[in-house]
Amino acid sequence: MRREVSHEIAERGPLVRAGAVRVPVLEDPDRELVVRWRSGDTTAFETLVQRHERRVFRLLVRMLGSHSEAEDVAQETFLNLHRHGHRFRGEARFSTFVYRVAANAALNRRRSLGRSHARERSLAVGEASGIAIPLSPVDPEREAAGAQVRSRVQEALLALSPALRLPLVLYDIEGLGYAEIAQVLELAEGTVKSRIHRARQALRPLLGALAREVGSGRAA
């Protein structure tokens, strides 16, 4: 997925300089809907929500570790989007703007919940790792092991500081390219790269051995 995004950026449109980041000017598939929404068409906004709800929800689940919390914050994200939509001036793709609003909502949520949230976290992790999602019928033993692995991955993600978790989730899970993440987080591309690497390095002691176990299990 990430590679497709990179190719798309590489192949389409001229590059313009915007500060330290080279920003590709892309045809925005949402442009027409955004114009209609801003002229007062609520159904156009509803379509935009439907188009982007999956990526917003996925990002929030991985950032917050809980489906129910992610649902609350997803609603807040789209309300904020509607509230501040007039500030989107089309310098980047609308989806980039949506990611930014969602990232801010996730960070604000974490701050407002504070430390009390940590106590609920262990419960939330199981939910976010996908345990609660009905899966296709497979060997129950194997499925239980898979759920445990996902739970540990999600738990490790939540142990990262948000400053490292956000770029990592955007890159390795959402499949965004460095330039787009730099736009979403308003960081230089070099900073984004180094944070992604630092995040992976921080996860390595937590997940390296697990990856080996999973790998040998698959090989067996």
Added chain:
Amino acid sequence: MKHGEVRVRLGPYLEGDLPLQQRALVDAHLDACPSCAEELRELRGTIGLLRSLPEVEPPAGLANSVIARIQAGEAQPTLRVRLLDGLDMLLRSRPLALSAAAVGVIALALLAPGWLAEQVKAPQTTALTTPASDAIARRLAPLDVWMQQTPFVRRPMGSSVPNEEAATPVAPGPEPLPVGSELGAMEAQLEQIRRDPSGFLDELSGMPLAERDEQLSALLDEVIRAGRTAEIVQILRTTGDRRAEAILDRLELTSSSASPP
């Protein structure tokens, strides 16, 4: 190539971002060094696990709920947003109005400081702000709320992004590991915090948000790696400053993810 030199290059190595010559040097080292090769395997495994997380389905009816809340008037801009937007529009459309608007804001701040501070303290729901509204908000925002401000909301899309790592010679490369002089720099910073914790917090308050975030992350990472967490926690606790609380929160999160070297 030494272990340290290889390790800082493993990030770009994994992404295929290393120049050919450096890649060959890393390859040669990996062939001869089991511990670096193991580190690379673990990193690859970690990335594999992240990418294998299952897709999550958004709840049914999310869009309907959002539209219902909009129709109930929940998405109206707050007074703070309207104020900042209004000023911004004024400043954008008529440069000459700048002084008039500035006089207006100052008068407002003098006549009704409590009210204005309340508006600025409103929850940070702003997704994108404009340069003028930014400048105004920054001047008005009391220092004690800076930690609540999100580090990512302060510049409009596509505007100039300062390179926080301009001093790093290889821009896309990894951040250097704390060796020699950097450990010394951490000591100096710890000493400064110990001597004058409030001064340290004030200094952070004066930085642009992105720079502050980066500085703080780097310092905390080094403190944890050096095993000095308890020391900085104790110093910050004694300040009783709300801003220190935010750092302690972050330290708690970061240290739970870091492992000793």
